[in-house]
Amino acid sequence: MLDVRLLREDIQKVTEGLKKRGQDIGLTGLLKLDEEMRRLLKESEGFKYKRNMVSDKIGELKKKGVDTDKETFEMREVSQRIKELDARIKELSEDINNRLLNIPNIPHSSVPVGRSAGDNVEIKKWGNPHKFNFPVKSHMELGDAVGLDFQRASKITGAGFVLYKGMGARLERALINFMLDLHVKEHGYLEVSPPFMVNRESATTTGNLPKFEEDLFKVDDGNYYLIPTAEVPVTNMHRDEIIPEVMLPLYYVAYTPCFRKEAGSWGQDTKGLIRQHQFDKVELVKFVKPEGSYEELEKLLSHAEEVLKRLELPYRVITLCAGDMGFSSAKSYDIEVWIPSQGKYREISTCSNFEDFQARRGSIRYKPKGGGKPVFLHTLNGSGLAIGRTMVAILENYQQEDGSVIIPEVLRPYMDGKERIP
RNA sequence: GGAGGGGUGGCCGAGUGGUUUAAGGCGCUGGUCUUGAAAACCAGUGAACGAAAGUUCCGUGAGUUCGAAUCUCACCUCCUCCGCCA
Numbered sequence: 001m002l003d004v005r006l007l008r009e010d011i012q013k014v015t016e017g018l019k020k021r022g023q024d025i026g027l028t029g030l031l032k033l034d035e036e037m038r039r040l041l042k043e044s045e046g047f048k049y050k051r052n053m054v055s056d057k058i059g060e061l062k063k064k065g066v067d068t069d070k071e072t073f074e075m076r077e078v079s080q081r082i083k084e085l086d087a088r089i090k091e092l093s094e095d096i097n098n099r100l101l102n103i104p105n106i107p108h109s110s111v112p113v114g115r116s117a118g119d120n121v122e123i124k125k126w127g128n129p130h131k132f133n134f135p136v137k138s139h140m141e142l143g144d145a146v147g148l149d150f151q152r153a154s155k156i157t158g159a160g161f162v163l164y165k166g167m168g169a170r171l172e173r174a175l176i177n178f179m180l181d182l183h184v185k186e187h188g189y190l191e192v193s194p195p196f197m198v199n200r201e202s203a204t205t206t207g208n209l210p211k212f213e214e215d216l217f218k219v220d221d222g223n224y225y226l227i228p229t230a231e232v233p234v235t236n237m238h239r240d241e242i243i244p245e246v247m248l249p250l251y252y253v254a255y256t257p258c259f260r261k262e263a264g265s266w267g268q269d270t271k272g273l274i275r276q277h278q279f280d281k282v283e284l285v286k287f288v289k290p291e292g293s294y295e296e297l298e299k300l301l302s303h304a305e306e307v308l309k310r311l312e313l314p315y316r317v318i319t320l321c322a323g324d325m326g327f328s329s330a331k332s333y334d335i336e337v338w339i340p341s342q343g344k345y346r347e348i349s350t351c352s353n354f355e356d357f358q359a360r361r362g363s364i365r366y367k368p369k370g371g372g373k374p375v376f377l378h379t380l381n382g383s384g385l386a387i388g389r390t391m392v393a394i395l396e397n398y399q400q401e402d403g404s405v406i407i408p409e410v411l412r413p414y415m416d417g418k419e420r421i422p
Numbered sequence: 423g424g425a426g427g428g429g430u431g432g433c434c435g436a437g438u439g440g441u442u443u444a445a446g447g448c449g450c451u452g453g454u455c456u457u458g459a460a461a462a463c464c465a466g467u468g469a470a471c472g473a474a475a476g477u478u479c480c481g482u483g484a485g486u487u488c489g490a491a492u493c494u495c496a497c498c499u500c501c502u503c504c505g506c507c508a
Binding site for chain 1: 432439440441451467468469471472475476477478487488489
């Protein structure tokens with residue numbers, strides 16, 4: 001959420017920032033509402049001051065046994081007026097808030113201008129795609145032998161789900177454990193295992209609500225939502241909290257399944273593991289002071305990259321252009337892994353700095369050491385990594401002519417030393 | 423699912439209609455004292471809006487009243503017991 005004060009003080013800057021995203025949002029109406037609300041608030045407070053004074057006086061007079069009918073009658077009207085004003089103020093502030101909640105974050109100055117994925121900028125490549133001297137198979141073709149069962153998942157639930165069996169299930173679990181261990185033991189993250197359903201407030205903090213409700217699975221029973229990423233529950237760990245400065249930075253890593261409706265992406269990646277309604281992901285989340293948040297983003301990115309380096313999977317990193325970034329992000333990098341069957345790099349992680357956008361929505365602040373007012377901190381997160389797509393990359397990049405798949409060395413300790421599946 | 427009891431500042435805890443501008447304690451910060459420390463003593467210690475005066479916040483939301491932490495209703499949540507259950 002943007003700061004209303006920024007709108008009041010520099011509406012030009014905000015408008016330009018949003019234009020960079022390709023969004024032309026009129027803000028003058030919002031400013032008018034804000035002005036009116038503040039005017040009424042002043043008026044209401046004046047009446048409240050009066051009410052408090054006279055009410056105290058009534059108390060004293062009554063103690064002395066003096067008649068207070070005149071004052072009581074007068075205050076009855078004042079109270080009525082306050083009630084009306086407060087009702088209007090509440091309406092206005094709800095309206096203002098709703099509008100603010102629907103405005104995306106302003107891109108950081110280093111973010112390239114652009115409308116869509118075509119304008120993203122590649123900044124780094126690592127590893128070389130392997131040359132195969134036989135026709136490469138897709139992970140769907142390879143998957144059968146290692147226990148990927150799409151047919152049965154579809155019978156059990158429907159399209160967009162997968163059933164892992166045998167060594168496939170084992171490989172998935174190995175990936176989760178490998179990634180968690182790396183981030184916990186070597187990168188200094190605290191492992192958390194959060195709820196997989198969240199309430200409205202939590203989904204609003206991260207920016208999934210109110211604008212993107214159609215992307216979420218709703219659990220009707222309790223007004224809960226299945227999480228689309230661990231970012232949602234983990235970021236909300238500190239919602240409505242004021243953290244002592246000495247506690248910062250906070251690094252968390254969480255493994256969770258993720259549930260997404262994928263509304264609006266019909267027809268893309270309909271087959272295979274790339275796009276599923278449910279997939280597993282290991283997610284990195286940081287709470288940091290504003291000053292260092294962009295260095296923290298670089299570090300976060302390197303932590304996610306490290307997973308691919310150790311798995312020896314070729315990848316590249318791109319900076320997302322303003323138009324291709326997520327709603328809440330101020331700057332995002334995508335890591336894309338090489339997919340041999342498609343002959344291109346595909347997204348496997350997004351690392352983002354949200355600055356204080358989410359912190360403001362969720363009121364997540366820290367208390368400065370030397371005293372002073374609480375300050376909104378900066379939140380960041382990134383996949384480290386998406387398990388399903390990592391599975392795809394391993395199956396395809398490590399495939400052998402006979403249809404078997406070599407297990408990357410770092411995963412073997414998690415698989416009883418096995419070197420190859422099936 | 424049934425029955426009962428709670429939710430007050432960083433923490434503990436008093437407060438059942440009007441000097442409560444939320445007592446008191448602990449913790450924390452600063453000071454005095456001390457060779458240094460501890461102890462003792464003194465002072466200061468929540469948040470939002472506002473230039474300020476001030477207004478608001480005692481789980482949340484409605485209501486009663488001139489006036490609500492305090493009374494009424496609904497909801498949320500925690501605890502105890504019973505039942506069911508991984």
